[in-house]
Amino acid sequence: MPSFTLPRTARITTTHKVATAVLVAAGATTALAVTAQPSTAQATASHASVAVKPVSANGMPAPVQVKSDAPKVAHPAIEAVAAQVKAQDAPKKAHTAKQAANRSTERKAVHKAEPKRYANNLDGWIRQSLDIMKAKGIPGTYEGLHRNIMRESSGNPNAVNDWDINAINGIPSKGLLQVIQPTFDRFHVAGTADNLTDPVANITAAANYAADRYGSIDNVNSAY
Structure with missing residues (x-):
């Protein structure tokens, strides 16, 4: 078989194309390698980020709290x-x-x-008299008044003594605490009735007289 020799120009062109392809492939591989590897700055930032992550006591990553310094502004419509x-x-x-x-x-x-209400009986009369005596500064207790009333009149506001020396002199003792009219007039307590036999007026006048003469109605244990 006869041999044919390619022209010189054709051989150079073929060799050049092969070399060019090899160079292109090599360049692409190099570029890929360069792209795949992170830069020095990126690697440093990555390592630094891992190093400063907070860790809790159990070794697990601690939760990250995001703080915002932005002021809370209410919506104008809500306001x-x-x-x-x-x-x-x-x-x-x-x-x-x-x-x-x-x-x-x-x-x-x-x-x-x-006004304060009181029963219309001996208990009510004594209690009303005690309130008046307290307001006027007249001493005496419920027991002292009750004890002397029972001895003098047995609790009868209309009782009249018509046999003692006062009765003989024409000024008989009357009422719950057997008070004569002159004594009642002198020791009558303002705010009470002017009637000698009125239960409250009789009691307070007698207590006022006893306080002046004996210190208190509580100190009276017999005819006074």
Whole structure:
């Protein structure tokens, strides 16, 4: 078979193409390798990030708390609604407070206007007399009054002594504590009835007389 020799120019062109392809492949591999490896700065940042992660006591990563210094700003629409509600409630609250104050004043007025009530019997008369005596600074106790009343009149406000020296002199002793008229007139306590036989007036006048002469009705244990 006859041999053919390629022209010189054709051989150079083929060799050049092969070399060029090899160089291109090599360049692509190098570029891929360079791209795959991180830069020095990236590697340093990655290592630094791992190094500063906080660790809890059990060795697990601690939860990261994100703090925000941004001020909390209410929505203008919400603030407007809140202000409107507050403005609407203000008159109601003022009205309620005024009503409560009025009720309190009314209760105080009613309480002050109502007088203390006493039973219309010996117990009630003694208790009413004791309150008057306390207000006037006249000493005496329930026991002292009751004891002397039972001895003098047995609790009868209309009792009259018509046999002792006072009766002989025309000024008989009368009432629960058997008081004569001159003594009653002298030691009558203001605020009580002017009637000698009125139970409360008789008791307080007699207690006032006993306080002046004996220190207290409690110190009286016989005719006085």
